[in-house]
Amino acid sequence: MTSIFDENGKNIPCTVIQAGPCVVTQVRTTEVDGYEALQLGFDDKSDKAATKAAQGHFKKAGTVAKRKVVEFQGFKSEHKLGDEVTVEHFAEGEFVDVAGTSKGKGFQGVVKRHGFGGVGQATHGQHNRLRAPGSIGAASYPARVFKGMRMAGRMGGEKVKVQNLKVLKVVTDKNLIIVKGCVPGHKNAYVTIQK
Numbered sequence: 001m002t003s004i005f006d007e008n009g010k011n012i013p014c015t016v017i018q019a020g021p022c023v024v025t026q027v028r029t030t031e032v033d034g035y036e037a038l039q040l041g042f043d044d045k046s047d048k049a050a051t052k053a054a055q056g057h058f059k060k061a062g063t064v065a066k067r068k069v070v071e072f073q074g075f076k077s078e079h080k081l082g083d084e085v086t087v088e089h090f091a092e093g094e095f096v097d098v099a100g101t102s103k104g105k106g107f108q109g110v111v112k113r114h115g116f117g118g119v120g121q122a123t124h125g126q127h128n129r130l131r132a133p134g135s136i137g138a139a140s141y142p143a144r145v146f147k148g149m150r151m152a153g154r155m156g157g158e159k160v161k162v163q164n165l166k167v168l169k170v171v172t173d174k175n176l177i178i179v180k181g182c183v184p185g186h187k188n189a190y191v192t193i194q195k
Helices: 052-060 110-114
Strands: 002-005 011-018 022-028 037-044 066-072 095-101 104-108 153-156 159-171 176-180 191-194
Touching: 022 052, 022 066, 066 191, 104 110, 110 153
Parallel strands: none
Antiparallel strands: 002 011, 011 176, 022 037, 037 066, 095 159, 095 191, 104 153, 159 176
16 A cells, blocks of 8 residues: 545555556357356466466467456457457546455454454453453353354455445556555455456
8 A cells, every 4th residue: 555645735545556458368258158258367477387278268369378367247348359458448536346355364363353352351350361252152052152153263365345446546558556545455466446
């Protein structure tokens, strides 16, 4: 994340995303596939790192193998195999949805993972139980822990979509898009942007 100043001098937190150039690697049609979509590829990788099947798939589009391939439905304009989609698809001031995989946080306790309050005070004989989950079930009936009980466990690393982020700036010569606020994932992570 970074921040920029608007015309009134207000400091706005934002995220810079490289959104292209993306190559059309496959055009899905209703006759062949049963639905209409565009498959876009981003970020080149060497043929050595790609399987033979992937090499053949990208060769049809006339491009090298790509690291990230995503399908998008509902493209308004007509695109053919091998066309490039750039950030000119976006305009300043419009709102977009950004989806990605959130940062993995490892094994976490209930206070961090679910927002439990803990004991709150270290009185009444509490020794090292300030962040413990407390009771998790009843007695001999039902004699089990109900499914979905909020407990400690692995946190993060899930698919997250942040909706209605405003596009502050579009830098066409470098294929950059600057959106207001934060997006899921670590630095240099892959995200998908939808209107």
